[in-house]
Amino acid sequence: MDLSRYSRQMLFEPIGDDGQRQLSHTTALVVGAGALGTVICNQLVRAGIGKLRLIDRDYVEMSNLQRQMLFDEEDVKHFLPKAIAAKNKLEKMNSQVTIEAIVGNVSVENIDHLIKDTDVVLDGTDNFSTRYLLNDACFKYQIPYSYGGVVSSRGMTAFFIPGKTPCLRCITKEGEGSGQTCDTVGVISPAVDMVSSFQVTETLKYLTGNQHALRHTLKTFDVWHNRHYDMKLAESDPNCPVCRQNSFPALQKSAENEETVLCGRDTVQIHRKSDINLEEWENKLAKIANIKRTPFLLKASIREGTHFVMFKDGRVLVQGTEDPVEARTLYDRYIGS
Known part of the structure; x- marks a missing residue:
């Protein structure tokens, strides 16, 4: 493999030659090819990850172009699924990376297959039901989960490692969300880029053997109002069904609504x-x-x-x-x- 394209990244001492080679043999699952997901994919592919598996259920619309960086007006014109449009762009950026694009919905039925043989899962979703599904699957299979969320000018992100940190359920209880979404209160692109960059940075630390440099905080910020806060990830909630009881409620198949x-x-x-x-x-x-x-x-x-x-x-x-x-x-x- 020709590593010369990563020369500037390899000059960064914490990564170097060894870290770059480690990265080239890893696989990431990115769930969601919207605002967060497109930035995540762009950065991982340019950085030289070995394989990227991407799943998204939607297609490209004109309102996406303001913040979803892998798409253009031609994608809108042809009603391209986001996963396919993203794959088209990513393969032109770096032909050394294997890109697997899936047009579909993440569910209890397919999460086991999606997460199989992956080294990390990155969250590009926009709802907590899917996030809890990813969280529970990651902790069941002992795979790190890079969580991110963004709305308006606010962002939130954390890197969860089974056995070493609490999980998403420990710090965000079901039903506690504000109910605000990008489609109801809007979002600005710089906030998206910041959350995604934090997600990818922690992922690169982990995949290149720099776990000692991981942040171990829940980072929140409001880029418009100049507010930043880091909350240290404490011990797991003693009552957490995932961390403490290994019951993984989001993975329980039920008669869900169609x-x-x-x-x-x-x-x-x-x-x-x-x-x-x-x-x-x-x-x-x-x-x-x-x-x-x-x-x-x-x-x-x-x-x-x-x-x-x-x-x-x-x-x-x-x-x-x-x-x-x-x-x-x-x-x-x-x-x-």
């Missing part, structure tokens, strides 16, 4: 089918909807303000409502069981 409201997106995701034939559904819906089909998805505009976005893996986004009942009604009317 509908998922994508907060602030005016969208409900419905996942009833195991797969969807896009060509077949283009023919079915062509008489009643304006259709746009790509190799990855089908977008059907049923009426003004109401759209279906259908994916090969069986997911359907019902756009134009956040009411699961209304979304289910539209789904049943036009798509059925």
